[in-house]
Amino acid sequence: MESSSPQRQLITPEDVLESLMNDGTIDAIRLKIITQLKANEELKNTTIKMVEQSKVLNTPGAEKQTKRELFDALRQELETSVLEKASKSVWELILDNNGLGKEISETVEKVFCRLSVREPPLFPSSVEPRLERGKEKETEESGGKQQDNIMDNSGSSTKKRKFDGRGTEEGTDEVAS
Structure with missing residues (x-):
């Protein structure tokens, strides 16, 4: 039995991810996320407010500590809550159906189609x-x-x-x- 159409191989998520990593797409998306996080005024303002209200800076004698000591203490106090807020913001970007999320989805679909020799759009x-x-x-x-x-x-x-x-x-x- 001869087939005139080429045999399609099973394309895994790992195959798509590897392609995105190798062609620099992951790095480009990471850069866009970082840029959008840096521009997120709400996240900046929330972080600033958290620092201003921190126990570390508002403890008597804080002015006598070195910058390094203050930084380390602030990091210990605020790192988890700041990273949680940043993580939430990142997920909002990734899941945004009109912005970066849409771009990510379309890019993944294009790579999958290219690897599986199909014409986009799949859906x-x-x-x-x-x-x-x-x-x-x-x-x-x-x-x-x-x-x-x-x-x-x-x-x-x-x-x-x-x-x-x-x-x-x-x-x-x-x-x-």
Whole structure:
């Protein structure tokens, strides 16, 4: 039995990740995340407020400590809570369906398609316009607040599951580094 089409090999998530690491995409995404974190005024302001309210700096005699001693004490006091807030901000960026999250998803899909010799998109976005048309029609007919909520919730939970399903190990490694 001869087949005229080439045999497709099974492409694993590890294959896609390796390709993204080798072509510099992971580094580029990491840089974009760092840039967006640095520009996050809310995160900056929260961190500044935490430092200003720290026990370390507001303890009598703190002015007599060296900068290194203060830094080490501040780090011990605030590192976990600051990193938790930064981690939350990173996940918000990664899961953003309109910004970086969308870019990451599209990039992963393109690499998967290239490796598996398929044409993108794997998951046509024709579903979204149908949902939008349904939402508009419902809104016109009856105000559609309940229908809007159903559409919004089903769309967002599907997207979240898709990202969460990819595995949090990859994201955790990125945040940790």
